[in-house]
Amino acid sequence: MNEYELAGIExxxxxxxxxxxxxxxxxxxxxxxxxxxxxxxEFGETGRQALEREVREELGVSSSAGKFxxxxxxxxxxxxxxHAEVNLVYALRIDAAPETLAAREDWIEFEWRDLSRLDDLLxxxxxxxxxxxxxxxxx
Numbered sequence: 001m002n003e004y005e006l007a008g009i010e011x012x013x014x015x016x017x018x019x020x021x022x023x024x025x026x027x028x029x030x031x032x033x034x035x036x037x038x039x040x041x042e043f044g045e046t047g048r049q050a051l052e053r054e055v056r057e058e059l060g061v062s063s064s065a066g067k068f069x070x071x072x073x074x075x076x077x078x079x080x081x082x083h084a085e086v087n088l089v090y091a092l093r094i095d096a097a098p099e100t101l102a103a104r105e106d107w108i109e110f111e112w113r114d115l116s117r118l119d120d121l122l123x124x125x126x127x128x129x130x131x132x133x134x135x136x137x138x139x
Contacts, residue, residue, distance in 0.1 A: 008084070009084045009085065009086060010040060010083070010084070010085045010086070011040065011041045011047075011085075011086050011088065012038060012039060012040055012041065012085050012086070012087045012088070013038045013039065013040075013041050013047040013048070013050040013051040013054065013065070013087075013088045013090065014035070014036035014037065014038035014051070014072075014087050014088070014089050014090070015036055015037050015038050015051050015055065015063070015065060015089070015090055015091070015092025016036060016069060016089060016090070016091055016092055017037065017063075017092040017093065017094055018115070019094075019098045019112070020098060020112075021114060021115050022098070022112035022113060022114050022115065023112070023113050023115060023118065024036075024037055024092075024094070024098075024101075024110060024111075024112055025037070025110065025111050025112075025113050026058070026103075026108055026109065026110045026111075027108070027109060027111070028107055028108060028109075029106070029107055029108065029109050034111070034113070036087075036089065037054070037055060037058065037059075037092070037110070038050070038051050038054050038055075038087075039051075039053075039054035039057075039058070040054075041088070047065070047068075047088035047090065048065035048090060049065075051063070051065040051090055051092065052064070052065050055092070055094060057104070057105070058103060058104060058105055058108060059094070059096075059101055059102070059103065059104060059110070060104045061094055061095055061096040061101070062094075062095045063092055063093060063094045063095060064092070064093045064095070065090040065091070065092055066090060066091035066092065066093060067090065067091045068088070068089075068090055069089045069090060069091060070089050071086060071087065071088060071089070072086075072087040072089060073085070073086055073087075074087060098112060
């Protein structure tokens, strides 16, 4: 049994929201890691329903989860313990002007990142594809 089997796997719905050439991102206040907005899928919810609920809770606005864009697996260490996620990613439309959005929960903050400044968000393996596609197969 490996360490991730003990951790369990969380199912998370995330949204890609682009407005005025910028992508909406969030992070824990004071944290450095940014990620797409969204949250855990609760029992009985679809991924789209979970994403719309999370946007309502975290930003206080309605939204529409659109086209399913794909799945991203993520394994990481948090507070010294292993975690694993399966992220269901959807197109996201938020029913509010971008400049009016503000977090409604104390622990989170949002930012709009210019689409030309996304390289640092991609895992190193994806960045390597641009210069050396074989790099993702290296040990």
